[in-house]
Amino acid sequence: MHVPDGFLDPATSAATAAVAAAGIAVALRGARRELDERTAPMAGLTAAFVFAVQMMNFPVGAGTSGHLIGGALTAVLVGPWTAVLCMTVVLLVQAVVFADGGLTALGTNVTLMALVSVAVGYGVFRALAAVLPRTRIGALVAAGVGAFLSVPAAALVFVGLFGVGGVADVAIGTVALTMGGVHLLIGLGEAAITAAVLSAVLAVRPDLVRGARHLRRDVTLAPRPPAAAPVAVRDAA
Amino acid sequence: MGAGHASGGLSARYLAGTSPVHRLEPHVKLVAVLGFALVVVATPVHAGWAPAAYLGFLLPLLVVARIARVGLGRLIRGLTVELPFVLFAVLLVFVSRGPRTEVLGLSVSQSGLAVGGGLLAKATLSVLAATLLAATTEPRALLRGLERLRLPEVLVQILMFMIRYADVVGGELRRMRMARESRGFRARHLGALRVLGPAAGSLFIRSYERGERVHLAMLSRGYTGRLPTGPVAAVGARSWTTALSLPLAAGAVLLTGSLVG
Numbered sequence: 001m002h003v004p005d006g007f008l009d010p011a012t013s014a015a016t017a018a019v020a021a022a023g024i025a026v027a028l029r030g031a032r033r034e035l036d037e038r039t040a041p042m043a044g045l046t047a048a049f050v051f052a053v054q055m056m057n058f059p060v061g062a063g064t065s066g067h068l069i070g071g072a073l074t075a076v077l078v079g080p081w082t083a084v085l086c087m088t089v090v091l092l093v094q095a096v097v098f099a100d101g102g103l104t105a106l107g108t109n110v111t112l113m114a115l116v117s118v119a120v121g122y123g124v125f126r127a128l129a130a131v132l133p134r135t136r137i138g139a140l141v142a143a144g145v146g147a148f149l150s151v152p153a154a155a156l157v158f159v160g161l162f163g164v165g166g167v168a169d170v171a172i173g174t175v176a177l178t179m180g181g182v183h184l185l186i187g188l189g190e191a192a193i194t195a196a197v198l199s200a201v202l203a204v205r206p207d208l209v210r211g212a213r214h215l216r217r218d219v220t221l222a223p224r225p226p227a228a229a230p231v232a233v234r235d236a237a
Numbered sequence: 238m239g240a241g242h243a244s245g246g247l248s249a250r251y252l253a254g255t256s257p258v259h260r261l262e263p264h265v266k267l268v269a270v271l272g273f274a275l276v277v278v279a280t281p282v283h284a285g286w287a288p289a290a291y292l293g294f295l296l297p298l299l300v301v302a303r304i305a306r307v308g309l310g311r312l313i314r315g316l317t318v319e320l321p322f323v324l325f326a327v328l329l330v331f332v333s334r335g336p337r338t339e340v341l342g343l344s345v346s347q348s349g350l351a352v353g354g355g356l357l358a359k360a361t362l363s364v365l366a367a368t369l370l371a372a373t374t375e376p377r378a379l380l381r382g383l384e385r386l387r388l389p390e391v392l393v394q395i396l397m398f399m400i401r402y403a404d405v406v407g408g409e410l411r412r413m414r415m416a417r418e419s420r421g422f423r424a425r426h427l428g429a430l431r432v433l434g435p436a437a438g439s440l441f442i443r444s445y446e447r448g449e450r451v452h453l454a455m456l457s458r459g460y461t462g463r464l465p466t467g468p469v470a471a472v473g474a475r476s477w478t479t480a481l482s483l484p485l486a487a488g489a490v491l492l493t494g495s496l497v498g
Contacts, residue, residue, distance in 0.1 A: 002318070003322075004319050004322055004359075004360035004363060004364060005274045005277060005278050005359055005360060005362075005363035005364075006277060006278045006355075006356055006359030006360055006363065007322070007356055007360070010275075010278060010279060013278070024389075024392070025389075028389065028391055028392070031391075037462050038448075038449075038452045039391060039395070040391060040394035040395050040397075040398060040462070041398050041448050041449075041451045041452040041455065042445070042448040042449070042452065043395045043398075044394070044395045044396070044397065044398020044399045044401075044402065044448070045398060045399075045402055045406070045444045045445065045447055045448030045451065046441075046444065046445065046448065047395060047396075047398075047399040048398070048399045048402040048403045048405070048406040048407075048444060049406055049440060049441050049444035049445075051399065051403050051406075051407075052403065052406045052407045052409075052410045052440065052444075053410070053437050053440060053441075055407070055410070056410065056433065056436075056437060057424070058424070058429070058430060058433055059424045059425060059426055059427065059429050068437070077441060078445075085391075085392070085395055086395075088392070089392065089395050089396050089399050090399075092383075092396065093247075093376075093396070093399065093400070093403075095367070096267070096367070096370065096371065096379050096383070097247060097250060097371050097376050097379060098250060098318065098371065099250070099315050099318060099364050099367035099368045099370075099371055100318040101318075102274060102278075102360070102363045102364075102367070103270060103271045103274050103363070103367060104271065104274045104275055104278050104363070170329060170332050170333050170349070171332055174332040175328070175329075175332055178328060178332075179325075192427065192430055193430065193433075193434070193437075195434075196430040196431070196433070196434025196435075196437075196438075197434050197437045197438045197441070198438070199434060199438075200434050200435035200437070200438025200439065201438040201441055201442060203435075203438075204438065204439070204442060205442050208441075208442060208445055
């Protein structure tokens, strides 16, 4: 669902490009806090993961299959700033290497799929994680709801942009309803996949899930046994 | 690497060649394609001469494709990315306001028909131009082009790591899929998430750990957060005029349209 060239008028495209540039600048600074000098290799490999996992087909019922968009999942896994950078880089590669998403619409796509979906997905996740029980299930539910809402949120922002800078004279309410409805369904798939992937990572390497650090308990070091008397080794003989 | 030839490989869109289009510097080509897209976007959809202009834009694209020896089939296959927006354009035809007309027994909006068609034409033309760029420029060369166009350095580095490792990570994904399928797994319904979720999860863990190893390996080779770049060769005026002839031709079509139409 990358926006191609020409759907929004030049002024709106330019405005979203400015928003995207500002967002990326802030994210670059924030990612240094999340990853210090490891920013480039870690964000690059995470972006490669997002790119690969977007090509994975998940069956979501009724004979249809969907793929992950991944904004919310990445934000929960590696933190929101790094997630913005990863999504931006993936969108950039898709635009210049795969002609997916127009070059003049790149700012719009970054705004929608990197900024809005990460902000909504991660914001909802943090808000819910604060009130839900601090358990694995709580974190999964929070991430799932965040992922679910991030998809229609991005779609509705697009409809809003289309209302402002679109070239068609449309009843914007109808478009919003249709796009919102379709993307609620897509969001359900996104939520299911996000929760499934997150649950797997939490089971194996909970330390890698940045958004669930509150679940991690510090390992209590086993006390060294008191200086015991030397163990008598019985002679085998 | 050997993993790049699956359908998802990063170099899948690149067609090796030595045509004049292939030989142009990548950043020059990027600017040319962006300029072309800007001209296409600037065309007013409501103008009566717009359809003629779209045809006029198509012509120089086809000439470039001919010079670059990019086949028609390759160009048409590149168009599949805009399928979701075809649906959106069809929606526009029905929900637009204004006078209605009958097409095949359905009541559709006249302006919606013009706008929906116009949007599709614009999207198609830009996708064709971008497909030509991708078919004649290697991913790494595109990265160099973006670097010369002053993309922020950290973003360039992230892109570089992504482009270098996308095929490696994609290859792991492919091997996991083969392993699943050779054990009789077929993703039929939602229950498959119990298998596919952990597959994607372990892919993340492997990618993240690989990132840490790459970082340590680079540190041990003296990485300080910057990468040395080679000498930057000056680009002659000839490359620029050759590359910019595409957006200029499109601009000429637009100008003619707005003067004559």
